[in-house]
Amino acid sequence: MPVCDSCKQEWSWKETMSGSLMWKSKAKCPYCGEEQYMTAKSKRQSSMMSLIPVVPMSITIQFGLSVFLYLPMVIVLGLLAGSLAPRYIKLASYEEPLW
Numbered sequence: 001m002p003v004c005d006s007c008k009q010e011w012s013w014k015e016t017m018s019g020s021l022m023w024k025s026k027a028k029c030p031y032c033g034e035e036q037y038m039t040a041k042s043k044r045q046s047s048m049m050s051l052i053p054v055v056p057m058s059i060t061i062q063f064g065l066s067v068f069l070y071l072p073m074v075i076v077l078g079l080l081a082g083s084l085a086p087r088y089i090k091l092a093s094y095e096e097p098l099w
């Protein structure tokens with residue numbers, strides 16, 4: 001789980017998901033109120049999640065499966081990735097450049 005770079009408090013899964021962190025890559029710490037930013041590495045990892053629909057699509061095409069199998073695979077993988085994402089997020093007190 002993410003740890004605040006300022007006060008070193010660990011954020012819960014709910015605090016991580018309910019803030020703007022997942023959408024804007026920054027959020028106020030629920031404990032100290034300091035603005036926290038996702039590290040560049042965390043941003044790159046979360047952007048890899050946008051590739052999630054590609055994996056089941058290639059499986060579906062490779063094995064000639066129905067689109068009705070593709071959609072549940074995307075939903076399950078998306079929910080799984082979304083629920084695991086906060087475990088890999090690291091926080092910094094400043095915004096790191098992506099490259």
Ligand SMILES: [Zn+2]
Nearest residue numbers: 004007029032
């Ligand atoms: Zn804090």
